[in-house]
Each structure stands twice: as C-alpha cells, then as structure tokens.
Amino acid sequence: MKQAAEPVRQGALALKAAAGSLVASAGAWVSTAAYAVNDLPGGPAVNQLNFHPPVTKIAEEQHWLHWFMMIICAVIFVIVFGVMFYSIVKHRKSVGHKAQELPEPIWVELGWTIVPLLIVIGMALPATKVLVAQKDTTNSDVTIKATGMQWKWGYDYIKGEGEGIALVSTLDATHRELSNNPTGAKPDDYLLKVDHPMVVPVGKKIRIITTANDVIHAWMVPAFGVKQDAIPGFVRDTWFRAEKTGDFYGQCAELCGKEHAYMPIHVKVVTAEEYTAWVEGKKKEMAAAVDDPSKVWTLADLVKRGESVYAANCVACHQANGKGAGSIKPIDGAAVVLDADKSKLISVLLNGQNNGAMPAWKQLNDTELAAVMTFAKNNWSNKTEQLIQPAEVQAARK
C-alpha cells in the first residue's frame, strides 16, 4: 500500500498547490486581513485544504485512503462528465444533430452495474484493513479515561505510568470572553487553549476510554485520526500512538448544548523523560492540593476560593455579573441562593435542575462546591454573610 501511495501523493501535492493558489486568490478579497493569523502547529492551518498532517500511523492511512478515494472519484467524474459534456456539445439541436434512439443491449446495463460494483469492492478492501487496525485497542501502555462534561473534559489516568492522575481541562476563560467580543483580535490558538492539557508520552500506545456525565460529547484529535463519541453511562474506547512530540488540538464533535463550541481538546505529546517528570510533578501537586473536606474555612478565604471556581465553571452561563442570560437563571438576587436553608442550594449544585439545563456539579470536590456557593451567597447584591463549609456538602452527598 505504501508504494502505491507515493505517486498518489505526488499528484496530490500538485493538485493541492494548484487548488491552494486558486483559493488564495479567490479568498483575498474577503480575507480576514483585520486579523493576522498564522497556522497553529498541531491544530488547523490557515485555509487548510486537507486533513491535518498525520502524527499517527492510522491518520497516515486515513490520508492515504482519502487520496485514493479522491483520485478514483475524480477519474470517474472526468470520464462520466466528459461523455456528458461531449454529448451536450455535439448532440444538440442547434448544431443540427438529429435524435437517434439507441439499442438497449443487456450488456450495457449489466456492464455499468458490474464495473461500479467492482470499483466499490476495490475501494472497500483497503478500507477494511485500516478499519480493523483502527479498532484494535489491546496492549496499550497508558489508559486514560476521558469524561465529557458540559462543557469541559475530565482526564483520569487509570493504567500505566501516571496512574492516579486526574485533571479537568477547560477552555481558557479569556478565550471564552474573546468570543463574546465580536471584533477583537484573536490569537492563533483561539478557542483551542485549555488550562490543563492532557499529557502523554511519545511513541507509546495510549488507550482513551470515553464516557460522559450528562449528554453525548465526542473526543477528537484530527492529527491522530481519532474521534470517539463519549456516551453517558457507557464506556467506549479508541487509541493512538503519537509519533511526534508537540501540541495537538481538537474540539468536541458532538452537539452537547450551549457551549458545544467551547470544549477543546489539547494533547501535549512529550518525550518519555519529560513525561516521567510531568507525572512526578503532577503527583506532588495533587498531594499538596488535596482539599481536606473537614477543614473549617473563614468566610473571606472561602469567597476568594469560590471566585476562581466560579470563573472556571459557572461564568460561561451565569455571566460575570451573575445575572444569567436568556433562559439561564440569574444568581444575583435568586431566592434559592439567598435562602437561609442551605440544603436547597447544595441540592441544586449536586443534582442539577431543570432537566439538567443547570447541570449537576458533583464532579467538583466538597471544598470547591462549598466555596462557590459561599461566593454566590456573598457576591454582587447577595450579602447574606452565610457560609457553607465543605463538611456540609460532604454530608449532603449520597
């Protein structure tokens, strides 16, 4: 297959160059000159015309298959429409052509049934090979569970080096802000930058187990040739073995509600040594950051902590001013927030509300939940002076 691929690729490159210059000139007049934008290595390139440069075997095979299909289809296209346009030019009334009924021998009909059938079979064979390879998730070196949540990704390293690491990966808050700004200049990694990328070692087989907390999401990284739906209540898996180090980007690829466009995927592929170092560092960091739910906090500290939790999780819907927007309810002045009976608010955060329009937040830890609720109770015009301690949240969990 590789041999065949070479000439194919040569042709492809020429085609691509031609198409590229055509598109570039066509695009010039509407170009987004206002924003100087560059290719994002590992992410999309400006006016990219084909798949991302492959970083895994599978992605490379997909590339090959795509060109293979493109070329067969192009050939059929040229033949079929060559005939049609020849006929349109020659067999028109205005050039004096007289209609001639054709005989309809059975072999013609059979022929153009059987030949396409053979072509299709010829297409199916290489596809089958790639497909089978793609599905083989056995013998992985590292297994990571990717959990889709409205609207962020949780990564749990569950097997192999790094086991036990857990992180939550959210779109950089400033990018979400930028999105609301209709005209502002935007960086090259616009909407692709996250706070905590997933880190994996190069050259190792990584198995990704996908699942979701609320609705269906899809975990995709084009450069790896990977896309797998994350389905609530079920696990699915896929795999990749990155052959290059670097940063690779993807986005959630299944409609998952309002912020569907804002839950990117960022995979950092590093060398084995760097990976080990990262694992060490992460483990230490996690040990240090573990929140003790029995700790008793002061109001000021908790509000401060809550502010950052709010910024990371809530601001996308409820807005910085706490007023919500559209169907999103305000927090500022909300009865359930002001209510002296804290259990109501705790239950809303743990279980969600309105059929999940307000999602459940039980994946946050007790301290984070306590902090964000205390923040909400004491921010904007809400001045309740009420304080929810982590232990109260812990008690309210089932």
Add this chain to the structure above:
Amino acid sequence: MSAVLDHHDAHGHDHHDDHHAPKGWRRWVFATNHKDIGTLYLLFAFAMLMIGGVLALLIRAELFQPGLQLVNPQLFNQLTTMHGLIMVFGAIMPAFVGFANWMIPLQIGASDMAFARMNNFSFWLMIPAGLMLVASFFMPGGAPAAGWTLYAPLTLQMGPSMDAGIFAMHILGASSIMGSINIIVTILNMRAPGMTLMKMPMFCWTWLITAYLLIAVMPVLAGAITMTLTDRHFGTSFFNPAGGGDPVMYQHIFWFFGHPEVYIMILPAFGIISQIVPAFSRKKLFGYASMVYATGSIAILSFVVWAHHMFTTGMPVTGQLFFMYSTMLIAVPTGVKIFNWIATMWKGSMTFETPMLWAVGFIFVFTVGGFTGLILSMAPIDIQMQDTYYVVAHFHYVLVAGSLFALFAGVYYWGPKWTGVMYSEFRGKFHFWGSLITFNITFFPMHFLGLAGMPRRYADYPMQFADFNAIASVGAFGFGLMQVYFFLFVVVPMMRGQGEKASQKPWEAAEGLEWEVPSPAPFHTFENPPKLDATATKVIG
C-alpha cells in the same frame, strides 16, 4: 403519435352542471381537487423554504467572522435545529408531495387522488404542525436546540418547546402517512386502463417507491420521539443508562428512519429528472426498466445502511464493516441512474431550455454530493469527517443541488401546465446560473473546513477557518437573493398569469398524458379514463 386515441374527455365533456371550480377562499380551504391541493402544498413548501432559508442566513451571518456577533450560542443551536427541521419536513418533503398531487393523477389519467378529502386533511395537518414549529422560537427557553436529529439525552434538557416540536412531528408524520397511502392507492388502483405499471411515467414510479419508504419509516420516527417524550415527562428510561436504557438506541431507531428519509427526499427528484432529460433530448428514456429496478434497489438498500451515521459511536468492527459495505453498494444503482440519463442524452437532439439546464446541473452537482457521500461511507475516513463541515457540504450538495434543483427543474417544466403561461426564458436561465454559481461558492469551501476539522453546529470557530467561512457566507446571501429573484420575477408573474400563453404541450418532445390536457389544466380532468393506444410505448417518460 399521440398516445391517447380518444380525446373526448380531456376537452369539452358531458355534464357541466357541477363542474365549476368553487370560488373564493372556500375553493382552497375546502379543496378536494388534487390540483388545488397540489398548489397549496407547493405554496406552503415555498413559504417554509423562505423561513428555513432566513434561518440559514442567520447562521451564515453569525459564522461570517469568528466571534459572536449576532446571536448567543444557545440561539445558534436553535437556528441550526430549526433550519434542519423546517427544510426537511416543511420545505422539501411537502414540495414533492405538491408535485405528486398535481402530476400523478394527470400522468396516469386519473380523475383525482384516490381519497380526495383525506388528501386535503394531509395538507391541513401541516398547518398546525408548521405553526407549532415556527412558534417554538417564542416559547420559554426558545426553540428546540438539539439538532434536527434530536439526539437523546440532549433532548431531555430542552424546554417546553421540545414537546411542542415532538407533537408537531407526530402530526407531520400522520400527514405524511396519509399522503403516502393516498399516493400508493392512486397509483395502484387508478391508472387508466392499458397503462401497465411498466408503462407508467418515471415520476410516478419514483413516488410509488418513495411512498412505501414513507409508510415504513415515519411510524418508526413517531416511535422514537414518543420514547423521548415519555423519557422527558413520564419517568421511562429508554435512553437513560441509569435506568438500563441506552442513548445510542435512540440513534439506531432515529437513523432507521433518517437514512430512508434522505432517499425520500431524492427519489422523487430522480423522477422529475427522468421526465425532463428525455423531453429535451428528444428521445425516450434510456433503460426504463433498469431505472425502475435501480430505484427499487436504492429503496431496499436504504433500510440496511442506517448506522453509517454512527461510525463514531463505537460499534463493533463487524457492525462498522457491514454498514460500510452496504452503504457503498448504493453507489451502484445510483450510478445506473446517472448513466441512463447520460445515455438518454447521447445522440439526442438536445435543447437547453431552463428545465433542462436545471436537470443537467442536477446531474452534475448531485454526483459531487454522491461522491462525497461515498467518501463518508468509508468508516476509517468517516472517523475524521463525522460531525464536521464535510458532512454539511455533502448533504447540501445532495439536498440543495439535488432535491431543490430538481424541484426548480420541475417548476419550470410543469409550471406552464399549472398556470397556463410560460416563464421568461431569460429569467429562468439567470436564476439557474446565478443559483449554480452561488450554491458552489456557499458549499464548496465547506469541504475544506470539514477536512481541516471544523465541527458542525459550532457558533464560533478557530481563526484559521475564517476565510472559508466568510466565502461561504457571502455565497449564501447570493444564493438567497437568487431565490428572492425567482419568487419575484418567475413565480409571481406565473401565478398572476403574466407572460406568453402556454400551449397544451410547450415542449416539443415531452411525453405523457399531462400534455394531453389543455394548459392550464382544467379543474377536472380525466373524469372518465382516457383510452390508451395499446401499442404506444411512448406514454412513458
């Protein structure tokens, strides 16, 4: 050469007493006449095309540049969802039913549809459903925003408008089922004596098969959304894993409906093209029998390919292989159709009036969409393309350049029969070329966006995608303007009867019983069936 020996019925006939068209609004609201009901369907569909089109333009306007300029992401999802639903269920399907109403009785020499009152019921059911769909934007929480595919469990998070939408779809489904039964019965039972099934015009054949698809899959959709409804409100767990259900089950049931549904939207289009190409090539349709078999094969295959929409849900490799192979097979019968059309043109004596232009444009551009479909059907590459703009490009090539172009072709072809006046050839051609060019400007760049990984249903996107999105948006507005032009300068004049008077058979070589009645077709036609010349084979299109 005429196929009809006995013309007594088509022109003056015996009992004139009760054959005057009713007047005023009653004529339309209480209609039992297939032509009037056909007109109602066509007008309804056109209105929905406008509404769906405006939603599409709002989408394109938002996507013109990165960043949110016009709408918030929630509203964006509502726009996408309602655009899909309105176009599919409000515009394309009813438009084809309108054609069926107008043309099937005329083409088979029947006096009307088999069940005239039920026919009107099918139409009037669409009004409440259409109203509910459009009104859902104004309900608390806005319109449904879960995509036209209404995947669970996202539908469980929607507001009350979701229920309105579900009930509206139930009603639309009932309307489709009644309409299809009507069409099946009309075709099977009311053909003029001597018109065997294999002499029937292709348009009737494609609709017969489409009607079977409809009665087979609309009830399945009804089942799926009923389960959604009970999951939402009555505590069932069909799609809820916590109670033992499965969200993916929704997708299987939906696509068992959804894939045949897309052929429901293309088979009648094939029928229209199969009428037009012979007429303007001045030949009979090449390979009539194989056209019928190909249509049948497409329909049958369409029941076993549904999971090609679900390659990324993670099914076993055997499942992926099965659905990949069966999907690729559909290229074969579809190819037969393309080849037959080209063979019909071959050695013809072609002229290129507007209907023929649209038909050739259809064949050309639809094939592009067919090829991208084939590329999508390859599971290993679909993994890359699933839920990206490549899919959006694919289905607009087959739905807009396919279904919609064929509808335009049909309007130009049969419009003179409906209205009694010719359209302006210049305007028709302008509409065609303008639409063809702007269509490609709109949707061709989406292939690149998809390959580069831009997901669909996104309100905002990375900077690198900006240029192609801008081009697509400009194209979309151009395409929209062309349709405004079509409405103002083609449709309105024809409806007002302005223009050259159309002869009974404006197309030199058109075949079929519809050309045996005057233009515009009188209120009642073929009250007694025409006598067909048993030796005439040219009745068929």
Add this chain to the structure above:
Amino acid sequence: MSANAHGATPYYFVPGPSRHPVMASIGLFFVILGAGQWINGAQWGAYSVAFGLAWWGIVLYQWFRDAVSESEGGLYGHKIDLSFRWSMSWFIFSEVMFFGAFFTALWWARVHSVPALGGIENALLWPDFKAVWPSVQAGATASPAGIVEPFQTMGPFWLPTINTALLLTSGVTLTIAHHALQAGNRGKTIAFMWMTVVLGIVFLFVQGYEYAHAYADLNLKLSSGIFGSTFFMLTGFHGFHVFVGMLMLLFITLRLQKGHFTKDRHFGFEGAAWYWHFVDVVWLGLYILVYWM
C-alpha cells in the same frame, strides 16, 4: 354532492369540497397545543386537549356520516372498494412499523444495552450493577444507578393468559359474524358482533386490572427502569389499539343494526375485521416476548 348527476355509480367518485379536513386539523391543533402545555404543568393545556378532542370527535362523526351516506347512496363503485382495501392494508403495515420501534427497544435492551451496562467494560462506571433480564431476578440489581425500586415482573399467569383467550375468542366470534354476513344472516352477524365488542371491552378491563395490580402489588411502574418502560409502553400502546379497534367494531355493529352493508359489499366490516386481527397478532407477539420470555 357532485358527480352523480345521472344516478349511476360514477367511474370513480370524487367528493366535492368539504369542510371536514380543515375542521379536523383545527381540532388536532388544540390537542397538540394543549398537550405540549399540559405536560409542562400548564393547567389550561388539559382543557385545550379536551376541547380539541371533542371538536375532533364531532368532526370525525360528521365526516364518517357523509362517507357512510355516500356509500349507502351507491356512489362507491368497485374501484373505490379496491382503494379502501389497498389503503387499509398499507395503513396496517404502517402500524406494524410503529410497534416495530417499541419491539426493537425491547430487543435492544435485552440483548444489548442491559448486558453491556453490566459488562466488564462498564464496571468502570457501574461496579455494582449485575445485569440479568428481567432486571429483578435473584442476583440482579434493578438498575445501574440504583434509581429503580425493586419490583416484580408480571408473569403470564393468569391475567395475560386470560386476555389471550379473550382476544383469540373474539377473533373467532368475528369470523363467525363475517360468515354469517356473507350468508345473509344479519341477526346472527349482529349477535356475534356484539360478542366481539364485549370481549374487547372485557379485555380492556382485565388489562386495567392488571395495571392496577402491577402498580399496587408488584411495584412495577412505568418508571421501573427499562423493564417498566418497555413493558408499559408495549402493552399500553397495544391496549390503546384494542380500544380503537373495539370502537371500529362497535360502529360497524351499529351500522349493521341500521341495515347497512350487503352480503357481498361490506368493506367497512372487513376493514375493521382486518384491524382487529392485526391487534390480535400484536398481542400474541407481546404475550410471548413480554410475558413469557
């Protein structure tokens, strides 16, 4: 109406303008408008549904009255009779597809989703869930997330078996009625039709009792996870179809009493009979797949 100026049966009767279709869809408009509101807690929705249904019922009554008088007036020729036959057959086919969706759900749950949820892969998410169907047998947990209270299943004995007998008997009485009609024995036809209708009603009562028993004694509810969902939706939609079929037979019986139908022209009767047999067959499927297996 039109077309019958000469008193003979027209080649194909086409009714003149009619207000029934538009009126019927106005009725349905109120139904769906109200239903969408009602299930979201708006009380006026219920009134709208009731109003719409009543309106719709009246329209249907008038519509059928017209159709019956056309039929009895001799306007429906042989062709129309054939049209009715085709249409009823394909309508029943579409109903089969509707039930197909729910049978598929049952099959999918049993063969695929429940075993998968309890499978080794999903142990990551539901470590305590043991999948057995029905999800209440020894060793099973009723639902993955423990949101379903324990319940018992509805076995085939005795209520469902009684119901099977009722429906099968009703199929026999209906056939006897049909033969009697063909033999021109109207009295016997009417008698057996009434028996059929009554059997249908008794079936519905037994099913109602069965449901009450399920809720009260077995704790088997619509919300009992996927088992309850498929059980009640399948049997419930079937029961609804029995109700509709029973109404059809009832109206046919009333028409018979008014002297409608002849020994060789009685499609109205046959159409209702086909529908009844279809409902019967669905029940047999349910009896085996839902209650026995």
